[in-house]
Structures are given as C-alpha cells and as structure tokens.
Amino acid sequence: MRRMYHQGVEQGLGTDAQQATFREYLANLDHSEEAFQRELLNLSTNARFxxxxxxxxxxxxxxxxxxxxxxxxxxxxxxxxxxxx
Structure with missing residues (x-):
C-alpha cells in the first residue's frame, strides 16, 4: 500500500489533506499489524520477530x-x- 501511495503522490493524485490522512492511516496500519504479529508469537515457545x-x-x-x-x-x-x- 505504501508503494501505491508514493506512486499516487508522484502522479499528483490527492489533495495535501488526503495525502496526510492516508499517511496517518499507513502509520496506524503498520503499528497495528506489528502488534498483531508480535501477539501471534506468544502462541509459540520457539519464536522471534x-x-x-x-x-x-x-x-x-x-x-x-x-x-x-x-x-x-x-x-x-x-x-x-x-x-x-
């Protein structure tokens, strides 16, 4: 999704506000995904992130x-x- 965002910005798509909103969405998505993946590690006694x-x-x-x-x-x-x- 990050690559799509950057390609869209390079093409001049979206307003500054829309781009900022999507950047925030990506940051939250990254944090949520990492938290979920780290939680999954707790299901194993032999894991690393x-x-x-x-x-x-x-x-x-x-x-x-x-x-x-x-x-x-x-x-x-x-x-x-x-x-x-």
Whole structure:
C-alpha cells in the first residue's frame, strides 16, 4: 500500500489533506499489524520477530537470503535436523 501511495503522490493524485490522512492511516496500519504479529508469537515457545523493510509481499523474491536465514533459524531449533542445506 505504501508503494501505491508514493506512486499516487508522484502522479499528483490527492489533495495535501488526503495525502496526510492516508499517511496517518499507513502509520496506524503498520503499528497495528506489528502488534498483531508480535501477539501471534506468544502462541509459540520457539519464536522471534524479524522485519524486512526492503520487501513487500514477495519477500522470497526480493530478499531470498533473509528468508533462507530465517528458515535455517527454525531448523536449528528442531532436534536432529541437518541445517547444512
């Protein structure tokens, strides 16, 4: 959504007030989403929170090494799993 907002602003869409309202909406959305994700971590005894600010919803395409690192982290916490992959 943030990318759509920036593209709209670059094209001159929306008034200053509308743009400010949407920026506030995005900030609140970010905070709410992070709070929800952190709450979900409480469902597990083996969890950590990680953000990847350079990516949107296709993180596996934009930051594949970070995804692989997180998968390795999970695998290392499972007894007798070979993590040399």
């Amino acid at each position: 990680s953000t990847m600010s350079q990516s949107g919803q296709t993180i596996q395409l934009t930051e594949p090494e970070r995804v692989a690192d997180e998968v390795r982290w999970v695998l290392q916490r499972i007894p007798s799993v070979d993590t040399t992959i």
